[in-house]
Amino acid sequence: MTEHHGDAPTLVVEDVSKSFGSTRAVRSASFHVARGELIGIAGHNGAGKSTVLKVVNGSVPGDVGSVTISGVRRSATEAVAHPEHLGVRTVYQELALAPSLRVDETAAVFDPSARGRRWRSDAWKSLKAVLDEMFPAHGIRPGHVISDLSFARRQMIECAMTMVDAGRPASLVILDEPTSSLDGTATESFYAYLKRRAAGGLSAIVTTHRLNEMIENLDRIYVMRDGRVLGEHVAATSSKESLVAAMGLAEHEEAHRAPEAGEGPSLTRAVAVANAEASDSGSVVELVQQGEDGAEERFEIRPGEIIGFAGLEGHGQLEALEAVHRAAARRPGKRGRDRRTEHLGVSVVGDAAYVSGDRGVRGxxxxxxxxxxxxxxxxxxxxxxxxxxxxxxxxxxxxxxxxxxxxxxxxxxxxxxxxxxxxxxxxxxxxxxxxSSLLLLEDPTRGVDQATKGDFYGILREQADKGQTIVWYSTENEELRNCDRVLVFQVGRVVGTLTGEEATEDAVIALSFGQRTRTAQTQDSSKEEI
Ligand SMILES: Nc1ncnc2c1ncn2[C@@H]1O[C@H](COP(=O)(O)OP(=O)(O)OP(=O)(O)O)[C@@H](O)[C@H]1O
Structure with a gap:
């Protein structure tokens, strides 16, 4: 944080409480944010983080307490119709973009300074300037329709829009899980941007369950538990373990560590799921692509395996997961090529269940x-x-x-x-x-706390041990170590396979930048124009 000596704090929250019926979501919460300070709020699911932030921006009135923004104090019980007039902007966990609008139209809705005949292009120009700086490889075009974009790209748009000046500069941005679907590279460039803005005096509050992200990028972290703000931690001297302990989640962490090497599945264990099925070759899913030398390359996923799909955002891993889902609905074993995965043929034996991280739209x-x-x-x-x-x-x-x-x-x-x-x-x-014999996971732990993630990884391993096959798309490379194998994608193709243990952030990035980097960048932007 750059010191802005003598400045009044950007935000002071005093004794705010909020109940929903008998649920006491927030209890006497007090905290402050200095000018140019980046603050985190950590806590288990249901700890009260989103609610207290909604009281701060006035979208939900509190029961008691006060909120002071840039020296202007109001009762926490007051709802605020236009928080942007107070200098506050918010990115919500559940994104707030209208699905049928184009990107430039969306930009204009949130940018009152874009008026006149060129309203679309003016609004797009302002948004693009921020997008280019925040996410250099975003690949978003003004004519893209929001509903055609991946959750990650929609999240990029929301984050960037919060930072557009729009004639009303923000003093405080509230970012509720802003990076939950972004990959490591996009997350890094997002925080680099945020730090540059903080040096200019912007303050921010971030909630995320990706604790390392908070520790590496923010100044202070408040921990909430059961509606209370329990204490503050200097990010630079915190560890993931100390935060998990403060959140009261430590015992779960220990209970479910990633499997040791050599604990992977074997076909002999693949017997207990009632309807576990496999093709003659013993696979549940088969991906086929044409290699660079023209020869067919085949990737088989067998019963009881946990397979990760990884790579840089927009390189076809999500489309491949969706193709597996569509293939599961086709005649058993029939290999199909579909429009969206031009390089991959997919065949599936058995039925599939799908978990989407985009719960608002697909959940x-x-x-x-x-x-x-x-x-x-x-x-x-x-x-x-x-x-x-x-x-x-x-x-x-x-x-x-x-x-x-x-x-x-x-x-x-x-x-x-x-x-x-x-x-x-x-x-x-x-x-x-x-x-089902196949469980397909699309960033399933988005917004889920550490304890539940640990439980979930343990349950996945139990399911796999019973013979259920799991295909897991994740933007959080850290959790890929729970997989037996990870397929890394680049421009719609599988470019390498790692074991779960090898699948570190660096290894995935190295592979996905592998041979065809230049093609990747030129094709990336056209991916979602289909
Ligand atoms: N509109 C609502 N009606 C009733 N209860 C609510 C409402 N919004 C939140 N709650 C309850 O308030 C409590 C705090 O929820 P909140 O969304 O603030 O938690 P959170 O810390 O943001 O959790 P997460 O990490 O899962 O987003 C929860 O018990 C939740 O069920």
């Missing part, structure tokens, strides 16, 4: 309660008996997954009343409860 049913959201995919099996839904079985299934993933709250609560990470747990449970 939750917002008007249903948690129980229905969780049991929905199991209604055909295993909850049905003789063609009828068995209420008893449904209750058993819900109880089991509440226990296994430590979901708090009542099954009859509306799913949208859960914290973001807890909604994600319900989606994981929904997919795992189906007992």
């Amino acid at each position: 939750i049913f917002p008007i249903w309660d948690v129980a229905k959201n969780l049991s929905f995919s199991s209604l055909k099996r295993p909850v049905t008996r003789g063609g009828l839904i068995s209420k008893a079985r449904e209750r058993e299934l819900i109880d089991e997954w509440y226990r296994r993933l430590g979901i708090k709250g009542a099954p009859s609560d509306l799913i949208t009343s859960l914290s973001g990470g807890t909604q994600q747990k319900a989606l994981m449970a929904r997919a795992m409860a189906v007992h």
Whole structure:
């Protein structure tokens, strides 16, 4: 942090509390942010982080307390219609972009200074300037329609839009899980940008469950637990372990470490999933591509394996996962080429369940309660008996997954009343409860706390040991060590395979920058124009 001596703090939060019915989401929270300071708020899922930040920007009125922004004090009970007038901008965990708008139109909606005949191009110019600096390889074009963009690119747009001057400079940006779907390279350039802005006096509050990210990039970290702000930590002298301990999550971390080398799956163990299936060659998924020398290259995924799909953002790993999902819906074993994965042929034996990290668009049913959201995919099996839904079985299934993933709250609560990470747990449970032969994971732990991640990795290993095959797309390279093998993608092709242990951030980046770097950059931008 650059010292801005004599400046009033940008934000002072005093004794803020907020309850939703009987849930005390925030209890007497107090903290402050100096000018040019980068602050983190860490805490388990449901700790109250998003709620206290919504009280700060006035989108949710608190019950008591006060919020002072740049010297202007207000009661925390006051809602604020236009927080940008107070100099506050926010990026929410669930992105707020309209899916049917183009990127330049989106930029204009959030940029009141873009008016007149050239409103689209003016707004795009301002947004592009920030995007180019924040994410040099973003590949976003003004004509892209938001719904066609990956979650990561939508997240880039939101982050960049927060920083556009738009005639009303921000003094405080609130970033709720801003990097949850960004890969390591994009995350690094995002924080480099944030630090440059902080040197100019901008203050920021970041929440993320990627604790190393906070430690490496922020100045101070407040830890929240059960609605309370428990204490502050200087980032430079904190460790992931000390934060996890302060959050009260230490015991879970220890319980579920990544498997030791040599603990990988074997076909002899692949017997216990009721409907585990494999092709004649013994594979559940087969990816086929043409090698550079024209010869066919084949990648087989066998029952009970946990396979990661990794690489730099936008290099086809997510499209490959989606292609596996589509292939699972086709006639068993039929290899298909589809438009979106031009280099890869995919064939799948058996059925698949899918967990999306984009829960707002591809996950939750917002008007249903948690129980229905969780049991929905199991209604055909295993909850049905003789063609009828068995209420008893449904209750058993819900109880089991509440226990296994430590979901708090009542099954009859509306799913949208859960914290973001807890909604994600319900989606994981929904997919795992189906007992499909193939489990497809699209950044499944986005926004999920360390303890649950540990539990989840342990459950995945148990499922694999029973013969379930798991294909896992992740933007968090650290969690790829839980895989048996990791396929690294570049420009829509598999360019290398690493064992889980070898799949460090550096190894993945080295492979994905491997041979065809220049092609990668030129083709990347056209990927989503399909
Ligand atoms: N609109 C709402 N209605 C009812 N309860 C809510 C609502 N919003 C939040 N809560 C509850 O308040 C508590 C705190 O939730 P909050 O979203 O602030 O947690 P969080 O720390 O941001 O969690 P996460 O890391 O999962 O995002 C949770 O128990 C949540 O279920």
